[in-house]
Amino acid sequence: MTTGQPDTAFDTDVLICGSGVAGTAAACALGQLGLRVTLVDKRQTQPSLWKGEVLQPGSLDSLHTWGSLGHLEARRAVRLSRLVARTADGEELMAMDFATLGGERPWMLAHGYSTILECMAASLGPTVRLRRGVLVKELATDGGGRVSGVRAMVDGAAVDIRARLVVAADGMSSRLRGLAGIDAEPVAYDHRLLSFELPGTLPVDDEVSAHVTDRGLVMLYPLPDARIRVYVQVGADELRGAGPAGLRRWCAGLVDQVPALRPIAGLLQAHLEHRQLMPVWHYRAPALVRPGIVLLGEAAHVVHPLAAQGMNTSIDEAEGLAARLADVDVTDGAAVDRALRGYEDDRMSRIEAVHAMSHNAARMMTSTSRGGRIMGRRLMRGTARSRRLSYLVTYNMSGLGMRPLTRFDRLVQLGVVPDLRARSFTPPRSAGHRAGSGTPAGRDNGQRD
Numbered sequence: 001m002t003t004g005q006p007d008t009a010f011d012t013d014v015l016i017c018g019s020g021v022a023g024t025a026a027a028c029a030l031g032q033l034g035l036r037v038t039l040v041d042k043r044q045t046q047p048s049l050w051k052g053e054v055l056q057p058g059s060l061d062s063l064h065t066w067g068s069l070g071h072l073e074a075r076r077a078v079r080l081s082r083l084v085a086r087t088a089d090g091e092e093l094m095a096m097d098f099a100t101l102g103g104e105r106p107w108m109l110a111h112g113y114s115t116i117l118e119c120m121a122a123s124l125g126p127t128v129r130l131r132r133g134v135l136v137k138e139l140a141t142d143g144g145g146r147v148s149g150v151r152a153m154v155d156g157a158a159v160d161i162r163a164r165l166v167v168a169a170d171g172m173s174s175r176l177r178g179l180a181g182i183d184a185e186p187v188a189y190d191h192r193l194l195s196f197e198l199p200g201t202l203p204v205d206d207e208v209s210a211h212v213t214d215r216g217l218v219m220l221y222p223l224p225d226a227r228i229r230v231y232v233q234v235g236a237d238e239l240r241g242a243g244p245a246g247l248r249r250w251c252a253g254l255v256d257q258v259p260a261l262r263p264i265a266g267l268l269q270a271h272l273e274h275r276q277l278m279p280v281w282h283y284r285a286p287a288l289v290r291p292g293i294v295l296l297g298e299a300a301h302v303v304h305p306l307a308a309q310g311m312n313t314s315i316d317e318a319e320g321l322a323a324r325l326a327d328v329d330v331t332d333g334a335a336v337d338r339a340l341r342g343y344e345d346d347r348m349s350r351i352e353a354v355h356a357m358s359h360n361a362a363r364m365m366t367s368t369s370r371g372g373r374i375m376g377r378r379l380m381r382g383t384a385r386s387r388r389l390s391y392l393v394t395y396n397m398s399g400l401g402m403r404p405l406t407r408f409d410r411l412v413q414l415g416v417v418p419d420l421r422a423r424s425f426t427p428p429r430s431a432g433h434r435a436g437s438g439t440p441a442g443r444d445n446g447q448r449d
Contacts, residue, residue: 011162012038012161012162013164014035014037014165014166015040015163016039017136017166017176018168019046019117019121020171020298020314021311022169022298023169023170024121025062026322036127038128040132041132041133046114050113052113053116053221054108054221055110055116055311056309056399059311062315062319064105071119072116075111076111077109077111078111078206079109079206080221081106081107081206081207082207083108085210085365086260087377088218093377094390094393096397102427102428108308110221116311134159135153137151138150144291146291146292148292149161164333165325165340166292167321168295168299177285177299180293182285182286182287184283184284186302187282189366191235192234193280194231195231195275196231196232196272196275197227197228197229198229199228199271200264202221208220212380214257215254217366218230218254234277247273248269251268254268280305282304284352284355285299288347289341294344296318297310297317300317301313301351307397308397313354350402353396354402363376364376364380378413378414385419386419
């Protein structure tokens with residue numbers, strides 16, 4: 001993208017509102033185009049959140065390009081080779097082995113959310129500036145109704161920031177989304193996730209273990225510096241009013257229900273007071289753009305965290321937006337808006353596919369009804385029996401592309417028909433590369449019928 005002659009009427013080429021993963025990724029990607037980018041956030045500091053800690057293989061090429069991957073590896077990010085669905089006592093139901101994808105980085109990467117943000121922020125280019133304590137109050141528009149900046153509060157004073165493009169990356173409760181006239185209604189799942197951070201190591205140190213139990217999902221994975229993340233599915237009011245003794249009884253019951261937790265039972269008991277409770281939502285905005293503004297990340301859509309797609313789709317969206325704007329003159333508002341509409345056309349089907357995959361995975365692994373549990377385990381065992389389907393599900397989860405399962409694939413999963421296609425199936429050798437990485441693999445090369 002070219003910026004033409006400097007124009008003092010505009011403070012910045014791109015104003016990004018929200019410095020979470022989506023906003024920071026957009027700043028990295030757009031800054032590499034040589035654009036003047038201003039990244040703002042209403043918070044003076046980033047809150048400590050136990051979420052968004054697993055990066056899929058599809059994000060790693062982008063992080064490498066930006067320089068963020070080196071920072072993460074220097075801070076001892078953990079490589080995770082597999083995502084495994086297990087029973088309550090640890091029996092393997094289905095495994096997604098990322099090594100089967102090939103490529104340079106066939107693994108997931110785990111680190112704390114704040115550390116991931118810090119490593120991305122350390123990679124911001126020289127044309128990017130980060131300003132905190134900026135609360136956006138209103139959108140500004142030109143005579144034709146095109147968004148041309150914002151009015152914000154900085155240190156108690158109203159400030160106008162003029163921008164050729166505004167990126168709304170201000171999260172699920174996005175103020176900018178509403179100001180742009182895009183309605184979205186988040187839908188809550190009927191459960192929450194209780195998160196623990198424990199000191200220690202797991203018997204298997206290179207996988208995410210997702211246990212499908214009578215009480216729902218229990219997930220474990222290692223973090224750097226000998227730490228363990230544990231997520232436990234709970235009812236909305238399950239722990240309401242529970243004192244220390246009640247929490248200890250709850251923990252003992254949890255370990256009885258999920259014998260796979262016995263190796264860390266003592267750690268759980270010792271760290272019950274250190275927990276975070278996370279509501280779980282899903283939604284998709286009906287539109288991603290209006291003239292002069294684009295929604296990114298959780299401002300545009302939210303999925304269940306089970307599938308670890310939130311950060312990864314945000315990074316992918318930042319790259320997709322930059323690709324659409326790369327050859328556009330930023331001073332030409334009409335050209336920018338055409339690029340935004342092209343971006344929206346690109347993304348809506350991808351978002352729909354990611355949501356379908358994430359929601360189906362959530363239903364399969366979090367159901368507490370007897371019928372739901374039986375069906376979920378049958379589908380997982382059916383997937384595990386087919387080398388082709390195992391590869392396809394792994395590929396879809398990786399963020400490298402999306403090949404939605406067909407009706408035939410569902411029948412194979414259920415064991416209704418045999419997977420005759422699996423006999424001649426060979427994984428594409430280049431599937432571990434994202435499109436645009438200089439390899440012949442495309443975004444949907446995961447499987448061919």
